[in-house]
Amino acid sequence: MNHRIENLNSAGLHEAECLFDPELHDGPTATIESEAARAARTDVARQVCSACPVQSACAALATRNRPTSGIWAGWTVPELAALPAETAVAA
Numbered sequence: 001m002n003h004r005i006e007n008l009n010s011a012g013l014h015e016a017e018c019l020f021d022p023e024l025h026d027g028p029t030a031t032i033e034s035e036a037a038r039a040a041r042t043d044v045a046r047q048v049c050s051a052c053p054v055q056s057a058c059a060a061l062a063t064r065n066r067p068t069s070g071i072w073a074g075w076t077v078p079e080l081a082a083l084p085a086e087t088a089v090a091a
Contacts, residue, residue, distance in 0.1 A: 004025065004070060013057055015054050024041060025045045025070050025072075026069060026070040027070070050074055052073075056073070063080065063083070
């Protein structure tokens with residue numbers, strides 16, 4: 001099972017939009033992604049996150065767990081790392 005799916009399900013975030021297309025948020029597993037393709041995928045993932053009913057709960061989860069890959073609550077891993085914990089929940 002995908003690590004993202006495990007994290008979201010264990011946190012009770014069963015309504016997360018990214019559960020329907022985890023590769024959109026985590027990237028392809030079997031191919032190398034160009035910078036342009038990654039940027040386009042990130043933009044689409046951010047749009048999905050912006051409409052997600054559990055976005056703020058996802059931000060809190062990501063702030064606690066500090067993921068090492070993917071888009072979480074509309075933020076990349078480096079963006080999440082730069083946020084103070086109390087800021088991320090206010091997404």
